[in-house]
Amino acid sequence: MSDHRVMIIDDEKIVGDMAKLSLEQEGYIVETFLNGETALVRLAEQKFDVVVTDLKMKGIDGMEVLRTVKSLYPDTRVIMITAFANLDTAIEALRGDVHDFFPKPVKIKELKASIQRALGG
């Protein structure tokens, strides 16, 4: 069991719910958020090892989450997931030092492997 913390941000509840269940089975401590605003508030009070965020969200979107995390919490790795994958967003995300980038639907097994890599495992 690891005590690594993973944050999931997606404006659709199902993504957070499914990810939480799957990742908790791996022993991670998982918190889910439906928007970037509340997620950033939480990040200010609790350190997370990995943040998995949706790209397109109302208000604070995935790119903004990425920028904030990279400037304030440089140790935290960010994994981006999006239903609207295209080359431009991928390049932009990669420039922003994203750890990984997945188009949705994301295979849970691959997400788990990516998180493991992010944690240096």
Add this chain to the structure above:
Amino acid sequence: MGDLIVNVLAKGKGLLRRALGSGQVTFKVMFSRFRQVLENHNRAIEIIADMGDKLGGDYLFDIAYIRSAYEGLYATLGSSIESFNVLTRDRYPQLKNVFGRIDRDIRLLVYDRAAEGPQAFGGEDQAIASLEFVLPYSSITLGMSHVAGGKNANLAELKNNVEIVTPEAFAITASAYDIYMRHNKISEMISALGGNDGPYKAALNEIRGAILSGAVPPDLARAIEGAMASLKTKCGDKCFIAVRSSAQAEDGASSFAGQFETVLNVPLESMRVQEAYKQVLAGLFSDSASVYLKEVGIDIRNIKMAAACVLMVDAKVSGVIYSTNPGRDDGTLIINATWGLGAAIVEGRADSDFYIVRKGPAPAIFSKRTGKKDSMIVNSDEGGVATVKTPVSIAEINSLTDEQVLELARQAVLIENYFRHPQDIEWAIDEGGRIFILQARPLRSEALKIESQVSGARVLMKVRGNVVQRGVGAGRVFVFKHPDGLDEFSRGDILVARNDSSEFIRIMPYASAIITDTGSITSHMASLCREFRVPAFVNAGNATQVLEHGSEITVVADDEDQATVYDGILRDVVEQARRSLAAMEDVYEYRKKRYVLRYISPLNLVDPLLEKFSPEGCKTMHDILRFIHEKSVMELIDNAMRGLKGQAAKKLDLPIPAGIIVVDIGGGVLNSVEPPGGRVALGQVASIPLRAVLQGMTYPGAWDSAPVSLKVNDFMTSMMRMPDIASGSEGDAWRNVAVVSREYLNLSLRFGYHFNMIDCYCSETARNNHVYFRFTGGATDMVKRSRRIELISIVLKNYGFNTKSKGDLIIGRLANMKKEDMEKILDSLGRLIAYTRQLDAVLHDDGKVLLYANNFLAGDYKL
């Protein structure tokens, strides 16, 4: 001869015109429509498979995916229906309506639209009126929870498929809910629901009042009356029923337990049943139910309430079983029991007896605790129930004998295995000691860490192929030979077969896993496996040879393209996999989103010979696809036979006197530039299926049992043999026709008094391929003809055909097969056609049937 053909052509054209109307649709056009149908069919099946995969619990998906996948399916299926309607000249206009209805149900879910007001349904009065308000359990399947509600669907599924006893019952459907609400003008009130807490509660209150004081519409009242009358023929006049809620979304959601209304012990009298029904409807709008619905994100306007009318059991003892102990990962189940009715346990109101039973090959009671059962609930004579004091003599003794505990445990395991998910089961035992299962629903279980504990087990096979349904299954190997053998299949066996086949549906609910040497992840069998959650693996190579019939194995198919087969039964691994699935299904959002598949994936139309194989019988998008596919093939066959003579026809030169005319509709014959009436040499035949059949027909010894040395492609031989055509005038002999393209063959042959017909599509894409074989007639007496049918049946089944026979007619079908395998089958059919020409003359007794069938299969064609 030339004149004859011209005459036939003229006649044929007339027939063709009449058959096709003024539209001048040629067979070539038909054929191209058929190919469009096939292409769309494949695309649609792929989308359905992808949705099943992405929504199967292994992917994080969002609504955007579901929407885009569904829109793709909708467009593909829509265009498939267009092509189909051209192909069938609009013979199935209802199909579009059925498609529209299923589409509307899906869109309600996918776009989370609130139920539209009565105006929106205005144009569909008739459609609603024609839907059934009441259904007997015999016509309800698990996939029909949107019609009959979750409770009905689960219980009916058990009643119809599992060897347990459930009480007689019928369902009042979601359509009945619709008509009741519309008849009493409550629909408008429901669509207007909104506002914040105060006004919302007031509105709910008003709706409940309107429901309770409403009138049951005459059509619905008659339907209920009819169902009651039929129940009375089984239980007499003096019987009682429970009227229970069976909401649409109640499907599989244990968390709905206790949210809605149940009225117990209702006398089977019209007014009493109607009153109880109204109470159940009103229960949907109770404050607690609405709070709950809101919490789990269901719009109350989108849900319909069906009702389960279940015969009351005069219960001596009742209770609940959790088929997997939710608290412990130790292979046990738990049973609660109390005297009288079980309502007290269900509602958690009373102490009860408590048993833990260890599952496994030799189940045993692990522990017992006797409860202090001070009070009990019993049926009142005039209806309703009453709580009474338990007689002191029995209050503190066990309500179940050990035998009863073990029998209940056995049935619970049966049910859990059937649904492949831990179950929460309600049961009752009557004065006569008979056990009744009253309800079964998925059990909420804790999320558990999944780990494969397969170390140490011996690996029998590690194969690459395609996982159709992920999962783990353990059981005895059953190597499939032919469909009749399936009768020997035992519950829990693992089916190992050469090809995949939708015929396997018969055993699918009982199979622990399915492995096939070849197959496709988009076949009908694959869809069925996903529907039934049967771990399945196709393209496993040589599983039928490696795995020994009767041996015990565990199949772990947890990767996309790899499965591992272990020696022996690894119970822990199976149990863990089941819990993992159960855990994901406990995620409400997941279950809710996945629900859309209910309208898409299940396949209800399996057997084209059954009456329900109709547009009206289509309950899902998959059904529509299946219907279109089957009817398109049939249409093609009919048209090939009717319209063929409108095309350029040529005689085929063969070394046997089969007298075949070839009509090429594209790529079936090389250098086909000659005018009608010309000849085609065997070597010019480019049609893959025709070549294969001819190869069989001309196989040495098959056509003529006399020792002749026929050489395929021997033009001289063929010319010399032409004149000795067996029967009738020379003209008669040229009545055999092959309509061909490169990949298609429709061959109709008449020899003497019997007819053979082959319709076949044989291409590189296995799932496009089909072969349909029909044999009928014969000159000898009926008994001998039936023997010939029997022989053909044995042979066809041996090749894996699904066959149906009646009198002197036999039909065999086979589909979804690789080109090379198909060619072999066609070659064999060619030999069979040749062999059976004169066969009935020698079938003097029944014993000869098997002898000649075996001879044929062994390649011995002597008569």
